[in-house]
Amino acid sequence: MGPLAWSADVVGGLKWWQRAVLVVCLCALALPLWFAARNVHRFADGDRTITEGYVHCDWDGPCTGTWRLPGGQQGHGEIAGLNFEYDEEQVTGIRLYAGRDWAVTDRSGLAFDAAYEFAGAALGVVVVLSVAWFRSR
Template sequence: MRGLRPWQRLVMSVCLCALMVPFWFAAQNTHRFTSGHRTKTEGPVHCAWDGPCKGSWLLPGRQQGSGEIEGLTFAADEEVLLDIPVFAGRDWAVTDRSGLLARAIVEALCGAIGVVAVLWVAWARS
């Protein structure tokens, strides 16, 4: 890498820093996968016609959680369903726990491929 010009080193550093974002998302999804709880919604779930569904759920220790429920879509007449099984934390919920792990793997792989590509281009240029 000694053959790189100072501006090329700067560009490489910026690219490597930007490639940390997918790793941050992968870490967040992995944390959610390991720290979430299986629970059910409490009360009605409200779904926008073309947007996300929002609801509330009860976590262990009688903590109340609420927010957007990813992976859940309803027709307007199905909003009255109660006790929908979700995997949740305090401010997030998903209907499919395995989706968290799959996203974490994809994000980590994309980040790793990006890092390898940046380093390979830098090595080829030097």
């Protein structure tokens, strides 16, 4: 029994609404894969840099700032991984790993997040297909 025969057996044993739920669940699992691909892309294509000018951190929100990339491009946007108190926000020269519109303080966090998202998507597929397999019996 090949993979196509297995999938035809599972889908054939489900009611129409169960097939619809199966398709919706499998499509929803594309979302963590999109986030994982984004983090892999950022991990591979970012550059080491430092902040340029002041970094502003809201007391309940993200930190934002600007940085200079190789080639003279200036990046700006949210900086993930910074947590400053209000009186410490005028700090300059913070080490970053960044692209044009994103920055993180720790590059390894991107790899960890991507691995976590890939694992979550794989586990989700296993759970969804297991449930479909048992419901088709």
